[in-house]
Amino acid sequence: MGTSRSRVKKTRLVPVAPSGRREAGSIEMIFEIVRQIPPGRVTTYGSIAKVLDLPNARMVGHAMREVPSKGKPVPAQRVVTASGKLSHDTSGARRRLLIREGVVLKGDKIVDFARLFWDPATEL
DNA sequence: TCACTGACCGAGA
DNA sequence: ATCTCGGCCAGTG
Structure with missing residues (x-):
């Protein structure tokens, strides 16, 4: 096999291209x-990373x-860790938003996470 | 360029 | 179920 490095893909997380145009791999795709995650459902950081490669x-x-707090809304509260827990939710803001959607939590852990899990790879 | 940090993840203990 | 580690790689100074 070739000795080429295994760098499969170079991804950049730029908000927008210098020209203002959106590019593949941009933060907007995430x-x-x-935005597709239904209210009351959740997905994980890893699942999104996987579907976007x-x-x-x-x-x-x-x-x-x-x-951003302005502009088209992005329900970031619906993105949690692979173990079903909120990460770095120091103010409890995301936790409250989830509760408002009907999600039951025990501390920062989502109860019945497996059932509420929405997988972008199969459900999108 | 180097070193360190981080809204992560999977495997082990 | 909880904790520790190693790997991941983009930002930051």
Whole structure:
């Protein structure tokens, strides 16, 4: 086999291209997936990374951190860790939003996570 | 360029 | 069920 490195794909998480035009791999694509998650359902950082062919789930975590308070809404509260827990929800804001949608939590852990899980790879 | 951090994840203990 | 580790790789200084 060739000795080429296994760098399969180079992904960049730029909000928008310098020209202002959206590109593949941009943070907007992640936002679009998140907007498809139905209320009361949740998905994971890793699932989104996988369906977009991103190198790892942290990319999605970074994207959620960049969600603007204005503009088209992005329900970031519906994105949780693979173990069904909210990550870095220090103010409890995302937790409250989920509860408002009918999601039952025990601390930062979603009860019956398996049933509420919405997989973008199969349900989108 | 190097070192370290992080809204992650899977495997093991 | 909980914790620790190693791997992942983009930002940051």
